[in-house]
Amino acid sequence: xxxxxxxxxxxxxxxxxxxxxxxxxxxxxxxxxxxxxxxxxxxxxxxxxxxxxxxxxxxxxxxxxxxxx
Amino acid sequence: xxxxxxxxxxxxxxxxxxxxxxxxxxxxxxxxxxxxxxxxxxxxxxxxxxxxxxxxxxxxxxxxxxxxxxxxxxxxxxxxxxxxxxxxxxxxxxxxxxxxxxxxxxxxxxxxxxxxxxxxxxxxxxxxxxxxxxxx
Numbered sequence: 001x002x003x004x005x006x007x008x009x010x011x012x013x014x015x016x017x018x019x020x021x022x023x024x025x026x027x028x029x030x031x032x033x034x035x036x037x038x039x040x041x042x043x044x045x046x047x048x049x050x051x052x053x054x055x056x057x058x059x060x061x062x063x064x065x066x067x068x069x
Numbered sequence: 070x071x072x073x074x075x076x077x078x079x080x081x082x083x084x085x086x087x088x089x090x091x092x093x094x095x096x097x098x099x100x101x102x103x104x105x106x107x108x109x110x111x112x113x114x115x116x117x118x119x120x121x122x123x124x125x126x127x128x129x130x131x132x133x134x135x136x137x138x139x140x141x142x143x144x145x146x147x148x149x150x151x152x153x154x155x156x157x158x159x160x161x162x163x164x165x166x167x168x169x170x171x172x173x174x175x176x177x178x179x180x181x182x183x184x185x186x187x188x189x190x191x192x193x194x195x196x197x198x199x200x201x202x203x204x205x
Contacts, residue, residue: 006134061168063125063127063167064097064123064130064147064166065122066122068161
């Protein structure tokens with residue numbers, strides 16, 4: 001099936017959960033990643049159970065935070 | 070060879086101004102561009118509104134990434150300010166800044182002096198990045 005990942009069209013062989021997709025994309029620290037699915041931010045608690053479907057648009061990026069302390 | 074990032078003077082001036090305008094709190098934002106040349110500054114809201122901490126709003130992050138992509142640019146730099154400490158990565162920065170592809174720029178206003186330094190972080194290892202004034 002064909003999906004869009006961070007704006008790029010990609011073909012993946014089988015249905016994957018969001019967690020599996022992040023592993024497939026070799027995201028090194030998935031706990032620090034925010035995911036948007038078809039324009040809506042996906043809560044982390046649903047990463048394991050949300051299946052990516054044909055035509056879906058997935059965006060992911062690293063949470064950014066820090067400070068001087 | 071030392072890694073480097075090209076930041077035009079206008080870009081550096083913009084992030085310094087953002088740091089000063091946000092005092093006493095920390096500012097934060099993205100610099101997007103092409104290759105290793107920063108071109109566009111996207112000031113972000115520090116949702117922590119704190120003098121010692123910053124966090125991006127993920128919804129705002131997605132908006133900026135898409136806006137940059139529409140211009141053919143990618144996020145190259147995450148910048149933030151240290152109003153009262155030097156331009157070095159803190160333990161909190163090392164804990165939370167985890168994208169190995171990103172250059173992290175810190176604008177220090179410590180002791181009323183401006184200092185800008187850049188780093189990469191890979192598995193909590195800090196790699197200094199040279200800032201060069203210039204661009205594509």
